[in-house]
Amino acid sequence: MKHLPHKTIERLSQYRRALLICLNNGQMHIYSHEIAKIQHITAVQVRRDLMLIGYTGTLRKGYNVKELIELIGQIIDSLDGINVAIIGMGNLGRALINYFAGKRSHLKIVASFDINPDKIGNKMSGIPCFSIDEMEKVIREKNIKVGIMTVPEDFASQTADKLVHAGIKGILNYTPKPVYVPNEVYLEEYDMITSLEKVAFYVKMQETE
Amino acid sequence: MKHLPHKTIERLSQYRRALLICLNNGQMHIYSHEIAKIQHITAVQVRRDLMLIGYTGTLRKGYNVKELIELIGQIIDSLDGINVAIIGMGNLGRALINYFAGKRSHLKIVASFDINPDKIGNKMSGIPCFSIDEMEKVIREKNIKVGIMTVPEDFASQTADKLVHAGIKGILNYTPKPVYVPNEVYLEEYDMITSLEKVAFYVKMQETE
DNA sequence: TTCACAATGTGAAAATAATAACAAAAAAAA
DNA sequence: TTTTTTTTGTTATTATTTTCACATTGTGAA
CATH class of the missing domain: 3.40.50.720 (NAD(P)-binding Rossmann-like Domain)
Incomplete structure (x- = not known):
């Protein structure tokens, strides 16, 4: 990955927090437009951000909540805190x-x-x-x-x-x-x-x- | 004035606060690059923002602190609070x-x-x-x-x-x-x-x- | 099976924001 | 006086960010 826009970084952090709540509620998959709604942005923007970090969802099922949380962590977190x-x-x-x-x-x-x-x-x-x-x-x-x-x-x-x-x-x-x-x-x-x-x-x- | 960019609005608020401090210190004029330094941005950006609100400084003397505070107030404040x-x-x-x-x-x-x-x-x-x-x-x-x-x-x-x-x-x-x-x-x-x-x-x- | 639907993924376009470049002019220096 | 310097104001350019438009495809219904 060459370079993530500043705004994408911010949103990834927010996506993750939303996703963690979903995971807690037992939700396994989520659509781009669901994430978008939570963050008051558009679904395209969500998809684009995920595209930038190289994550691919499942057509018709959306994104795997757990996997996505995992991946966002790999991108924005430091290895050892x-x-x-x-x-x-x-x-x-x-x-x-x-x-x-x-x-x-x-x-x-x-x-x-x-x-x-x-x-x-x-x-x-x-x-x-x-x-x-x-x-x-x-x-x-x-x-x-x-x-x-x-x-x-x-x-x-x-x-x-x-x-x-x-x-x-x-x-x-x-x-x-x-x-x-x-x-x-x-x-x-x-x-x-x-x-x-x-x-x-x-x-x-x-x-x- | 037709439309001010979001970012300009934010910066105007910040300029004003910086200017109020200057005024308090008795400073009557300020250059774009001085404002810029305080806000960690470039002088051009300051000048552009001020251009957008239609304020004109004095060549060689910079901007009149008091006037500028006044004008920013007119732009971003409500008339009666x-x-x-x-x-x-x-x-x-x-x-x-x-x-x-x-x-x-x-x-x-x-x-x-x-x-x-x-x-x-x-x-x-x-x-x-x-x-x-x-x-x-x-x-x-x-x-x-x-x-x-x-x-x-x-x-x-x-x-x-x-x-x-x-x-x-x-x-x-x-x-x-x-x-x-x-x-x-x-x-x-x-x-x-x-x-x-x-x-x-x-x-x-x-x-x- | 075939069709319609509902999603994703992404190139292209548009909108927004920042920077560069430079003319103009006042002041200071020579 | 002439030249140099410094600073504003603004146009043009570039960069960044968002949105549009649409191809693609798995799924369920007819």
Whole structure:
């Protein structure tokens, strides 16, 4: 496989989650248009994505749920899992830990960090919380590859710097403040305010139409 | 203005936030490449976006920060603000309320909803919390146009249904479960797990390269 | 068996988004 | 004054992503 579009990667992750639910419900096969409906996209798009990863369904029966889950895993997961840390145990950090708690996955949250002494040393949903000062040490020791930044925005830059310095490979920044990282670190930024303003914009549009 | 690309809308929101910070620092003008640097995009893209909204900078001086903030507001904001509700006062709901607390904006969070009796009747950062049962009533009374869903995923569908029934115009779904709404309701879904898996994928890619 | 149907798979076209290239002009430097 | 530099604005080009259109084929019904 030469190169998968960014959007396809995102959708594969979503397909898999939908498929896991289907599998849980005992569904063995699924049609492209069923997947499409769940994700609010078109069936062609689903088929094309699957074409790109080289998966072939059965005519008239659709796709084998189990096989497809398996294959998507082969494509997007790392062979031996990736360790993740959450930096900032505020509300957002805790929300994320809860999201993941229990869900076994190739992505393992293995540490969290905060500056609040009350939190340091405790566990949240089984994840130990360390001091930010120990970040570099812990990241190296636990072989943490990805950091999720949920710190207050004033600490965004310095947190990113520390992560980079500790040798992190990818950062997911939930801070509203954009950060700078060297090219070899993959950075994904997501800003809730932007999403909300976007919704508001289209609501406005629909009204003034 | 006939039609702005989706991506441009998102970026405009981001430009504005960057510009507000600049304004706060006393900066009166800004170059396209400065904006670009903040947002990790190219200067051409910034100029093109601004071209699309019909804003013209000053050669050699760049863009007038104040004017541009003003104009972006005219484009993306509703004339008299939009009222927003957060449904689900878990960690994520609280995180969002804190994000917005203090920031005066045309988007006003005016209510939150939960099923936990301990939360109902209290205020969080000044926002009153109501029972889910009162949702329809409160949404109509307070003229709430946009709902942010931060409920546990098992409640996603029913919450969306209630919102639609209450006449909501836009939904931002932070639940990992996709929901269905009629066409006239604008729906934006965001899934943190997908984002994380995407980061993990590109980290993996960079390693196996 | 033959026909109609309901799926998949995919080349081609269209739509959307990003980048390159460069003219124009104001300011600064020579 | 003339030249150089810097920055905007915009057209043209390229890249990416989505959709269309349709060939193909297994299945069930007639």
